[in-house]
Amino acid sequence: MRIILFGPPGCGKGTQGDLISKKYGFPKISTGDLLRHEVQEGTPLGKKAEVRMAKGELVNDEIVIKMIKKRIAQPEYKKGYILDGFPRNVIQAQMLEEVSQEQAEAVIEIYLNDQTAKNRLGARRICSCCGAIYNLFVKMPDKEETCVTCGEKLNLREDDKPEVIKERLKVYYEQTESLIDYYKRKRIYYRVDGEGTIETVFRNICSILDEKIANSREVKFAQ
Numbered sequence: 001m002r003i004i005l006f007g008p009p010g011c012g013k014g015t016q017g018d019l020i021s022k023k024y025g026f027p028k029i030s031t032g033d034l035l036r037h038e039v040q041e042g043t044p045l046g047k048k049a050e051v052r053m054a055k056g057e058l059v060n061d062e063i064v065i066k067m068i069k070k071r072i073a074q075p076e077y078k079k080g081y082i083l084d085g086f087p088r089n090v091i092q093a094q095m096l097e098e099v100s101q102e103q104a105e106a107v108i109e110i111y112l113n114d115q116t117a118k119n120r121l122g123a124r125r126i127c128s129c130c131g132a133i134y135n136l137f138v139k140m141p142d143k144e145e146t147c148v149t150c151g152e153k154l155n156l157r158e159d160d161k162p163e164v165i166k167e168r169l170k171v172y173y174e175q176t177e178s179l180i181d182y183y184k185r186k187r188i189y190y191r192v193d194g195e196g197t198i199e200t201v202f203r204n205i206c207s208i209l210d211e212k213i214a215n216s217r218e219v220k221f222a223q
Contacts, residue, residue, distance in 0.1 A: 001026065001079070001080035001105050001106070001212070001213070001216070002080055002081060002082075002083065002100065002105060002106075003020065003026060003080070003081070003082045003083070003105070003106050003107075003108065003209070004082075004083045004086075004087070004106070004107040004108070004183075005017050005020075005082060005083065005084055005085070005108055005110065006085055006086075006088070006107075006108075006109055006110075006176065006179075007109050007110035007111065007112060007194060008111075008112050008114075008117050008169055008172050008173075009117055009121055009165065009168050009169065009172065010112060010116070010117040010118075010120035010121045010124075011110040011111070011112040011117065011194040012110060012194060012198065012201065013084055013085060013110050014030065014084055014085075015198060016110060016198075016201060016202060016205060017030070017082050017084040019198075019202050020082055020202075020205065020206075020209070021082055023206070024209065024213075025079075026079070026080045026081050026082050027076055027077055027081050027082070028081070028082040028084055029068065029071055029072070029077075029081055029082065029083050029084065029086075030084040030085065031064055031067070031068070031084075031085065031086045032085075034064070034067045034068065034071060035049050035059060035064075035067070038067055045063060045066055045067055045070070048063055049063050049067075061091065061092055061095060062095075064086070064092075065092075065095045065096065065099055068083075068086070068096065068099065068100075069099040069100070072099075072100060083096075087179065088175050088176065088179070089175045089176070089178065089179055090178050090179055090182045093179060093182055093183075105188060105212050105216065106188060106190060106208060106209060106212050107183040107188050107189050107190065108190045108191070108192060108205060108208060109176075109180065109189070109190070109191045109192070110192055110194040110201065111191055111192065111193055111194055111195075112194040112195065113195070114169055116194075116195060117165070117169060118162065118165050118166075118169075119137070120135065120137065121160045121165050122156075122160060122162065122165070123135050123136040123137045124136075124156070124157065124160050125145070125154035125155060125156060126154065126155055126157055127147035127149065127150065127152055127153075127154055127155075128152050128153050128154070128155050129147065129150045129152035130147060130149050130150045130152070132147055132148075132149050132150075134147075134154060190208050192204040192205055192208070
C-alpha cells in the first residue's frame with residue numbers, strides 16, 4: 001500500500017506521517033531526508049544533488065525519482081510506504097507511477113487555511129545548535145527563545161518569515177490544483193481538516209486507512 005500525504009506548509013504532514021508509520025508499520029519516505037542521506041553518504045546521486053543545492057537550485061525531478069526508486073527497492077518497503085510531500089505536481093506523480101509497481105491506494109490532503117498556516121509557521125523556532133524544532137503554540141521551551149536540550153538560542157527560519165510564507169503558499173496552490181484533480185479522477189483522493197489537534201487529525205486519517213485496508217483484504221479473499 002502506498003500512502004501519499006500532502007498539504008500546505010505547516011499542515012503537520014511530517015508529524016502525521018510518523019504517527020501513521022508507527023501504527024501501521026509502513027516506513028515513511030521524506031524527500032528532504034532522502035536528499036540529506038544521499039549527500040551525507042557521498043553517493044553518485046547525492047553528489048549530483050549537492051552540486052545543484054550548492055548553487056541554490058532546486059534538485060530536479062529525475063534525481064529525486066531515482067532516490068525514491070533506490071529506497072523503495074529495499075525489502076522493508078515491499079509491503080508499502082508513506083510519501084511525505086511528494087509528488088507535488090502531476091509530472092512528478094506520473095514519474096512516480098513509472099518507477100513504482102505499488103499503486104497509490106490513499107492520497108490524503110491535510111487541508112489548512114492560509115491564516116492558520118501562517119500562524120503555525122510564524123511560531124516555529126529551530127535551535128541554532130542542535131537543530132531541535134519548537135512551536136511556540138505547542139512546544140514552549142522553559143526559558144523563552146532558548147532550547148531545552150542545549151540552552152542555545154532559538155531562531156526563526158528564513159523560510160518561515162511572513163513574506164516567504166506567502167510565496168510558499170502561492171507556489172503550493174499553483175502546483176497542487178492539477179494534482180488534486182489528477183488523483184480525484186483516479187478516485188483515491190481524500191481530504192482531512194488539519195485545523196484540529198494532532199490527535200483529531202490522526203483519527204480522521206486512520207478512519208480512511210482502516211477502510212482502505214479492510215476493502216483491500218476483502219478483495220484478496222474474494223480472489
